[in-house]
Amino acid sequence: MFGTSGIRGPIGETVTAALALSVGRAVGSTDIDRAVIGRDPRHSGEILSDAVSAGLRECGVDVIDIGLAATPTIARSVAWRGADTGISVTASHNPPADNGLKLWQPTGQAFDESRRAEITGRVEAENYDLATWDGIGNERSWDGATERHAEALVDAGTEVSDCSVVVDIGTGAGGVTATALHRLGCAVETINAQPDGSFPARPSEPTEETLTSLRAQVATTDADLGVAHDGDADRLVAVDETGRFVSGDRLLALFAREAVSRGDEVAAPVNTSLAVDDTLEPLGASVTRTRVGDVHVAERATSETVVFGGEPSGAWIWPDETLCPDGPLAACKLAELVDEAGPLSSLLEAVERYPIRRESIETNAKGTRMSQVRDHVVAAYDDVTTIDGVRIGFDDGWVLIRASGTQPLIRLTAEARDPDRADDLLDTARSVVSRAEA
Structure with missing residues (x-):
């Protein structure tokens, strides 16, 4: 259910x-x-x-x-x-x-x-x-709930001196973001601000493809930042001051970098980019991986060593504030960061962008095949995680083999620091599934 x-x-x-x-x-x-x-x-x-x-x-x-x-x-x-x-x-x-x-x-x-x-x-x-x-x-x-939320965001934030933000509410429930940003001192412009559950302006899910209006608005004005929510505002995604969409992995790395001290952990699912690990390692912090889904990230965030949790899909959790993904809180933290540290595009220069490969294999027996994949991988490889599908770690990359939750598919994902190596790792994932089929 x-x-x-x-x-x-x-x-x-x-x-x-x-x-x-x-x-x-x-x-x-x-x-x-x-x-x-x-x-x-x-x-x-x-x-x-x-x-x-x-x-x-x-x-x-x-x-x-x-x-x-x-x-x-x-x-x-x-x-x-x-x-x-x-x-x-x-x-x-x-x-x-x-x-x-x-x-x-x-x-x-x-x-x-x-x-x-x-x-x-x-x-x-x-x-x-x-x-x-x-x-x-x-x-x-x-x-009074929305007003109380706005007050909590302002109380948890830092006054902003010079940051202009365009907020795409997506005709959803996230109007509290604009209120809180304004009270923190931001110059705020909203688009798609009238709640309408048919989502006439754009689809509820905010992606690079669906945020054409936000990207254009930020790119053609003097805005410092653009943020967007889904229908219930538990998600937050962003575009930089040039109107360029920021990938979820890079935003996760940026939020994580600001949250950690030496010895801290960041909770993130098994499909999270190596860019997060590489961002945290010089700071003496690390990633603890979870099953895919913000509910699992939140469960891990109850650990005393976890100071932040996130999913590349746009769910961000600061456990000292709440264990619920809070898109408005993320918007405020991002605006405060840009105001203090400079343009978002410049902040992202320190976060690597690695090649990632994806592929799906159709099957009517995904449960059986995934069981066979798991048995083979556990026997053949050293760095294996089986909390959600099968993730194989390598010194220079990783692969994830995971059954779709809704379709007759096994999904393959491979990432490496080098494009050719990413291709090789996707080949490795294919061969592992093929062996299970044999």
């Missing part, structure tokens, strides 16, 4: 009001008293929010509905309102026909594996602890 980031899928198929009601009942049956709910602007959000709230209240849980809000606002509000759980109604960067549910702990961390398993088990068994008629929970609204 749960994917790498909550429950998500097409409305009326995978995700229905009936499912939302069941999840509300399941969460409400886990010995909690109060829950916060909120949603992104997708057209189906109100229906699902109502259903989740009904399920929670049926089990005696009091609900605080904060309405339209960014996912990090919802996650942070759990602690702010003394609640036990938070639920975001969102499909994040997915298309408008999708919606979903993300579940949060008071620390801002998403539900971990054991909690997800408990909710799944209760839904599948219809095992709910429904309240009696006089024990039903009540619901009230709170319209």
Whole structure:
């Protein structure tokens, strides 16, 4: 039921009001008293929010509905309102026909594996602890959540003296970013700022291809920086002052470099570039790798030695602030860095850009083949990680062989410091999968 980031899928198929009601009942049956709910602007959000709230209240849980809000606002509000759980109604960067549910702990961390398993088990068994008629929970609204988030971002930040930022909200829920940046002292211009869950201006997922308006706006003005969110603003991506898109790996390296001291660790998934390792090594810091998915990065970020966690997809976690990926917080930190240290393009010159190769192999037996790949690789290579697919480390690069979570494919990724070596490593990955087929 749960994917790498909550429950998500097409409305009326995978995700229905009936499912939302069941999840509300399941969460409400886990010995909690109060829950916060909120949603992104997708057209189906109100229906699902109502259903989740009904399920929670049926089990005696009091609900605080904060309405339209960014996912990090919802996650942070759990602690702010003394609640036990938070639920975001969102499909994040997915298309408008999708919606979903993300579940949060008071620390801002998403539900971990054991909690997800408990909710799944209760839904599948219809095992709910429904309240009696006089024990039903009540619901009230709170319209101060976004303001509280903006205040928290300003309190955690540093005043900016001279930085002009264009914020592409993508017609999503991330308007808090513009508010916080303005209060920190930035000159702020917004585009696609009116919430609209059909995402008419651009797709919800912010990529180099979808951010043509932002890139052009920054390139043709005196803006120092451009930032963009997905629909629920848990993600943040950036363009430099020339309008050039910044890859997630390089942004991860930049954030990590600013966060670490000697002996610190940065949590990042197995598909993260060597550029992050090479950036941190001279500082006496290192990368600890996780499964793909910000929920797994957040779990690792609970370690005392981890000071920052991130995914190249645009999820950034500063555990001292919150264990939820907080796109608005990332925007503020990036603006502060540019204001203090100079143009983003110049800052990125210190971060290497290595060649990476990708390929997919079709198969109707990906589970069996991945098991065979794992057995062969563990026996044949020394530096092997099997927490998510199979990652083989070499002195000058790495390969990742990983089954697609949604398609009949095995995905191959290879990176090296040299282009020819990257090609060689992709060949190595192909041969490993071919051996498994034999």
